[in-house]
Amino acid sequence: CFSSSIKWKFLEHKGPVFAPPYEPLPENVKFYYDGKVMKLSTKAEEVATFFAKMLDHEYTTKEIFRKNFFKDWRKEMTPEEKSTITNLSKCDFTHMSQYFKAQTEARKQMSKEEKQKIKDENERLLKEYGYCVMDNHKERIANFKIEPPGLFRGRGNHPKMGMLKRRIMPEDIIINCSKDSKIPPPPPGHKWKEVRHDNKVTWLVSWTENIQGSIKYIMLNPSSRIKGEKDWQKYETARRLKKCVDKIRNQYREDWKSKEMKVRQRAVALYFIDKLALRAGNEKEEGETADTVGCCSLRVEHIKLHPELDGQEYVVEFDFLGKDSIRYYNKVPVEKRVFKNLQLFMENKQPEDDLFDRLNTSILNKHLQDLMEGLTAKVFRTYNASITLQQQLKELTNRKSSKILSYNRANRAVAILCNHQRAPPKTFEKSMMNLQSKIDAKKEQLADARRELKSAKADAKVRRDEKSKKSVESKKKAVQRIEEQLMKLEVQATDREENKQIALSTSKLNYLDPRISVAWCKKWGIPIEKIYNKTQREKFAWAIDMAEEDFEF
């Protein structure tokens, strides 16, 4: 469709909200160098506060973080400061840190009225800057606030951690809106870098950040038409894959036997992407980011081949860091042909060599494009996630089951497939214990209620009057109620235990066709609110409107 690259006809917005200016510390808050009080210039002080605010964080103990921070901090110092402050270990930020902690505490202790005042102000800001008009619709903006300056916190072992993220000024900002809209004015005394009118893109504001030199954008909320349509399209592409996935699977199995090394590598990589839901794995610039990989960028050191392991033949052991430096660890029995191919690919290679040396994401995606229009590596993740949810829901839901537990288990199967992990909550053990003691208490309560019911029954047998009959009835109900409560608690405990290290929200938000969930809710008479919270219902409004009970992914 040739007009598909035009994203809107009219776009009007108020521009971004800038980070609040730096407020110098009160005189009594001191910074010490080498044991002596030292008054810092405003610029140096601001950067010092970024470090002070992170003092309790593990980051500030890491050598790379400290080195990067110190280097960038020194750039903000006056010549005198620069000549005095030569060693980060001699810097004492503890007083500053205490001051910020006290401030946080004070904020918590604020009166209701003061808290309300802040809330009102935030609401006003949201009302004024949080919305735009795109083609006759008022739409919510996702991130209308410019990222404040601070210290860069990469994930995992990032070579740039601790670097100074500089303050973004109006002069850095490109505004995108339509010509016939009211163009947002820059703050007094400032100018925009540029105002453009590009309706081939969806963003409203952009700037270039100084850590990686990449572009950041202000875009619309997931509830917006433009994001919703794209989301719907994504799932429709995945459904088209469903129709031809068998053919594609047969094809890559054939290609395992190809005479061409390139084709074999492509076929094995695709098998991994399909079977294990691995990401494509673009190349990354060495030294610019954490060392993480996806399928095409796997190295020899990331897999181990076991001709036999724990009674299974041809096992591949994966161990690598993926997106966000989340570890992927899995032992997978594969077909003999795949195993033999992997042995071949690894021949005469060093651990740090690429496993698929004749392959990259662009070669793979070009091939996928030939197999199906619009097919790319990531579509397999979407497809396999959604089809797994649908299958699991069918398998796990029945009349007797706790519906929510069944849903969460189906969701969990997908999260495990996609390797969506989280750090176990700091309070996990404690909260589990609390829940267990609640269950124990409930059990006792149930025993008591049962005893009372029993004696009421006995009493009624003797007395045979209305009053005692009624008493039996009400005791029966009490027992029932407590049984239900106990059941609920036990389900909750199971659910939480199984969820310890697994994050469900990412798959729910990005991989699972919402129409599957909507249809399931309709089929089992579950209110949609039990599955999707307010934000999620807004994002998936298109599916909630559209899907009927009989929807099939």
Added chain:
DNA sequence: AATTGGACTTAGAAAAAGCGGA
């Protein structure tokens, strides 16, 4: 063919808000 730039989706951590029980 390789590289770079740009636009967009996907991701987990952290902060904030909400909530139920003492």
Added chain:
DNA sequence: TCCGCTTTTTCTAAGTCCAATT
């Protein structure tokens, strides 16, 4: 009403993929 925990929202980093450029 306050406190401690859970849930939701915010934040922004880190991917994917396409197209322009070399």
